[in-house]
Amino acid sequence: MSCTSWAWLVLLFPLLGSIVIGLGFRALPAKTAGIIGTAAIGLAFACGVATLLCLLGEDPEARHHASSLWDYANAAGLDIKLGIFVDPLSVFMVLVVTGVSTLIHLYSFGYMQSDEGYRRFFSYLNFFVFSMLLLVLAGNFVLLIVGWAFVGFASYALISFWYRRGTATGAGMKAFVINVVGDIGLVLAAFLIFRELGSFDYETVFTKAPQVFSVNEWTITAICLLLLVGAFAKSAQLPLHTWLPDAMEGPTPVSALIHAATMVTAGVYLIARTHVLFDLAPTAADIAAFTGLATLLVAGTIALVMTDLKRAIAYSTMSQIGYMVVGVSIGAYSAGMFHLMTHAFFKALLFMVAGSIIAAMANRQNIDEMSGFGKAMRFTSAMLLIGGLALAAFPLTSGFFSKDEILAFAEARGGFYVIFTWLGYVGALLTAIYTFRLVFRILPGKACKEAQELIDTGHVVHAEPENPATGEVEDTDVGFPGSEHHIAEQSWPMKVAMGVLGFLALVGGLVQVPGVDDVIGKFLEPTFADSPLSHIHPTVGAEWEGLGIGGVISIVGIGIAYFLYVARPETPAMLIQRLRPAYTLFHNKWYFDELIDFLIVRPILGVGRFANRTFERLVVDGLVTGTAGTVRGAGGIVRLVQSGFVRSYALLLIAGFAGLALYFLIQSS
Amino acid sequence: MAIEWYVVLSSLIFAVGAMGILTRRSPIVILLCLELMLNAGNLALIAFSRMVGNQEGQVFALVVMVVAACEVVIGLGIIVAIFRRKLPLDVDELRELQG
Numbered sequence: 001m002s003c004t005s006w007a008w009l010v011l012l013f014p015l016l017g018s019i020v021i022g023l024g025f026r027a028l029p030a031k032t033a034g035i036i037g038t039a040a041i042g043l044a045f046a047c048g049v050a051t052l053l054c055l056l057g058e059d060p061e062a063r064h065h066a067s068s069l070w071d072y073a074n075a076a077g078l079d080i081k082l083g084i085f086v087d088p089l090s091v092f093m094v095l096v097v098t099g100v101s102t103l104i105h106l107y108s109f110g111y112m113q114s115d116e117g118y119r120r121f122f123s124y125l126n127f128f129v130f131s132m133l134l135l136v137l138a139g140n141f142v143l144l145i146v147g148w149a150f151v152g153f154a155s156y157a158l159i160s161f162w163y164r165r166g167t168a169t170g171a172g173m174k175a176f177v178i179n180v181v182g183d184i185g186l187v188l189a190a191f192l193i194f195r196e197l198g199s200f201d202y203e204t205v206f207t208k209a210p211q212v213f214s215v216n217e218w219t220i221t222a223i224c225l226l227l228l229v230g231a232f233a234k235s236a237q238l239p240l241h242t243w244l245p246d247a248m249e250g251p252t253p254v255s256a257l258i259h260a261a262t263m264v265t266a267g268v269y270l271i272a273r274t275h276v277l278f279d280l281a282p283t284a285a286d287i288a289a290f291t292g293l294a295t296l297l298v299a300g301t302i303a304l305v306m307t308d309l310k311r312a313i314a315y316s317t318m319s320q321i322g323y324m325v326v327g328v329s330i331g332a333y334s335a336g337m338f339h340l341m342t343h344a345f346f347k348a349l350l351f352m353v354a355g356s357i358i359a360a361m362a363n364r365q366n367i368d369e370m371s372g373f374g375k376a377m378r379f380t381s382a383m384l385l386i387g388g389l390a391l392a393a394f395p396l397t398s399g400f401f402s403k404d405e406i407l408a409f410a411e412a413r414g415g416f417y418v419i420f421t422w423l424g425y426v427g428a429l430l431t432a433i434y435t436f437r438l439v440f441r442i443l444p445g446k447a448c449k450e451a452q453e454l455i456d457t458g459h460v461v462h463a464e465p466e467n468p469a470t471g472e473v474e475d476t477d478v479g480f481p482g483s484e485h486h487i488a489e490q491s492w493p494m495k496v497a498m499g500v501l502g503f504l505a506l507v508g509g510l511v512q513v514p515g516v517d518d519v520i521g522k523f524l525e526p527t528f529a530d531s532p533l534s535h536i537h538p539t540v541g542a543e544w545e546g547l548g549i550g551g552v553i554s555i556v557g558i559g560i561a562y563f564l565y566v567a568r569p570e571t572p573a574m575l576i577q578r579l580r581p582a583y584t585l586f587h588n589k590w591y592f593d594e595l596i597d598f599l600i601v602r603p604i605l606g607v608g609r610f611a612n613r614t615f616e617r618l619v620v621d622g623l624v625t626g627t628a629g630t631v632r633g634a635g636g637i638v639r640l641v642q643s644g645f646v647r648s649y650a651l652l653l654i655a656g657f658a659g660l661a662l663y664f665l666i667q668s669s
Numbered sequence: 670m671a672i673e674w675y676v677v678l679s680s681l682i683f684a685v686g687a688m689g690i691l692t693r694r695s696p697i698v699i700l701l702c703l704e705l706m707l708n709a710g711n712l713a714l715i716a717f718s719r720m721v722g723n724q725e726g727q728v729f730a731l732v733v734m735v736v737a738a739c740e741v742v743i744g745l746g747i748i749v750a751i752f753r754r755k756l757p758l759d760v761d762e763l764r765e766l767q768g
Contacts, residue, residue, distance in 0.1 A: 646763075
C-alpha cells in the first residue's frame with residue numbers, strides 16, 4: 001500500500017466511528033460506544049504509524065505525496081480536488097493528534113462513565129479527531145478551511161456539551177464566534193492566494209509563490225496577516241484569546257484534547273505549513289513572533305493568580321502556544337513542532353490530573369479549597385508532579401529540551417531576535433512559578449475534607465452537583481455531568497492513559513538532545529529545506545549553554561514557588577497587598593474581556609440598537625406601512641364603484657365602449 | 670340594397686336594446702333587451718358577410734346564437750330561482766353584492 005492510502009485510512013476510521021456512534025446511539029450500549037470510539041482512534045494511530053514507516057522507507061527528497069479521491073469543485077477555472085498532502089510535517093501532526101487522542105479517549109472511557117451523554121460525547125470526540133486530521137492532512141487551502149471550520153464546530157459542541165449549564169453554552173458561543181472571526185481571516189487569505197497565484201493547491205502555491213512575489217510585497221504581507229488572524233483565533237493568541245479560558249466549561253477530557261493538546265496548536269501548524277509564504281513576508285512573521293511573545297508573558301502573569309484549577313492550566317496553555325508561535329515565526333520550525341509535541345504530552349497529562357482531582361473534589365475547581373492530595377491520591381499526585389516538572393522545563397524532562405531549543409534558535413539568529421531569548425527566559429521563570437504554585441497548593445499540607453474522606457474511606461465524596469463557575473445547583477439529567485465521579489486511582493483506563501502520557505512527558509524530550517540526536521529535526525527537514533532560514537543552527541555549545549540557563553531558571557522558579565507556598569505561606573497574601581495594582585490587573589486578566597467588550601461588542605450593539613429603534617421604525621416601517629396605506633386608500637375609492645346596481649354597471653360598460661368607439665373613430669378619420 | 674341600411678337598422682336595434690337595459694328594472698325585460706342587442710350584432714355580421722362575399726360572418730352569427738341560447742337558459746334559470754324564493758323581481762332591489 002502506498003503512503004497516501006494509509007493516510008486516507010487515518011481519515012476514515014474516526015469518521016466511521018463518529019457516524020456509527022452518532023447514528024446508533026440509541027441501540028449501542030454505553031460501553032460499546034466507548035470501545036468503538038477509542039478503537040477508531042487507535043486504528044487511526046496505527047495507520048498513522050504505517051504512513052510514517054512508509055515515508056521513512058523513501059528517499060528524504062521524495063517524501064511528499066499528494067493524492068486525491070475526486071474533484072471537490074471544478075468550475076470557472078477553479079479546480080479543487082478532495083486531496084490530501086502527505087509529507088513529514090503532516091505525518092508528524094497526524095501522529096501527535098491520533099496518539100494523544102487515543103489516550104484521551106481511553107481516559108474519557110473511564111472519566112465520563114456516569115455521564116448521561118456518554119455516547120454523544122464519543123461521537124463528538126471522534127468527529128473532532130476526524131476534523132483535526134482533515135485539517136492537518138488537507139492538500140489544498142479549501143480542504144484546510146473545511147477542516148478548520150469543522151474543528152471550530154466540534155470545539156463548540158464539546159464546550160457546550162453540558163448544554164443545560166448556562167455558562168457552558170455561553171462559553172461555547174463565545175468560542176465559536178471568535179473562531180469564526182479567524183475563519184474569515186483564513187478564507188480571505190485563501191481568496192487572495194487564489195487571485196495572485198490561481199490555485200489553492202499546496203504544491204502549486206508553494207512553488208509559484210517565490211516566483212510571483214517579491215520579499216515583503218504588500219500582497220504577500222496581507223496574505224500572511226490574514227492567515228495570522230486565523231491562526232491567532234484558533235491558537236488563542238492576543239487579542240483573540242478570551243475564548244480559551246472560558247472553554248474550560250467543557251468536560252475535562254475535552255480541555256485536555258482540544259484546548260490543550262491538539263486544536264489550539266492548529267495555528268502553529270498553519271504557520272509552519274505556509275512557512276514558504278512567511279519567509280517571503282518577514283514583517284508579518286515578526287508581527288506573529290511578537291504577538292506570541294506578548295501572549296506568553298501576559299498569559300503567564302494571569303496564570304500566576306488564577307484560582308480556578310482548569311483556567312490556570314488554560315492560561316498556561318496559551319503561554320506555551322506563545323512559545324510555539326514564536327518558534328515557527330522566527331524560523332525555528334522543527335523546534336516549534338517539537339515543543340508542540342512535548343506540550344501535547346505534558347499538558348494533556350496535566351488536564352487529566354486536573355480532571356481526577358476535580359472529580360475527587362466533587363466537581364469543584366477552586367484551588368483555594370484543595371490541599372493535602374499528596375497522601376490521598378498517590379498516582380494522580382505523581383502524575384501532577386511529572387506534568388508540572390515537564391511544564392516547568394525541569395532538567396531532562398521533555399519541556400526542558402523543547403522550550404530551550406526555540407530560545408537557542410532565537411539567539412543564534414541574532415539581531416533583535418535575542419529579545420525573544422531573554423523574554424522567553426522570563427516567561428520560563430513565570431511558568432515554573434505558576435506551575436509549582438498549583439503543585440504546592442494541591443499536594444502538600446493538611447488534607448482538606450475531600451482528601452481526608454478519600455484517605456479514611458477510599459470513597460470519592462458526593463456533593464450536590466453545582467456549577468463551579470456560579471455555584472448554582474444542577475440536576476444530573478442529560479446535559480449535565482453525571483452524579484458519580486471517577487478518579488484515576490479507581491479507574492484503570494484513566495490510569496493507563498495518564499501513565500503512558502506521564503512516561504512520554506518525562507522522556508519525550510530525549511529524541512532531540514543537542515549534540516546527541518536530532519530525530520524530529522531530521523525527520524521534518526525535507527519540509528522546511530526550502531526555507532532561507534534553514535541553514536541557521538545554534539551550535540551544540542550554545543544550545544547546552546541555553547539548556548543550562550533554562551535549567552537554572554526552572555529550578556529557581558520552583559524554589560520561589562516553594563518559598564512562597566510552602567515555606568512562608570503567608571507571603572503571597574502580603575505580596576498581593578503590596579502589589580495591589582499588578583494583582584488587580586492580572587486577576588482581571590489584563591481587562592481583555594472588558595477591552596473587547598468596549599471596542600467591539602458595545603459599538604456593534606449600539607449600531608444594532610440604532611438600526612432597531614431608528615432605522616427600522618422610521619425608514620423600513622415607514623416604507624412598508626406607507627405602501628400599504630396607499631393601496632388601502634386607493635381601494636377605498638375604487639370600492640365606491642362596486643355599488644350593486646346592475647344597471648349602473650351596464651351604463652359604465654356601454655359608456656366605456658362608446659367612448660372607445662368614439663376614440664377609434666376620431667383616430668381613423 | 671346598400672350596406673348602410675343594414676348597418677343603420679342594426680345600430681337602431683342595438684340602441685333600443687341598450688336603452689332597454691339601462692331603463693328597465695325587470696330582469697325578464699333586461700334579458701329580452703340583451704337578446705335584442707345580440708341579434709343586432711348578428712344582423713351586422715351577416716350583412717357584412719354578404720358584402721365581403723364569404724361565409725365567415727355567418728359562422729360567427731351562428732356562434733352568437735348558441736351563446737345567446739345558453740345565456741337565456743342561465744338567465745331564466747336565475748329568474749325562476751329568484752321567483753321561487755319570493756324575492757322581488759327588480760334588479761335595483763337585488764343589490765347585496767356591493768363593495
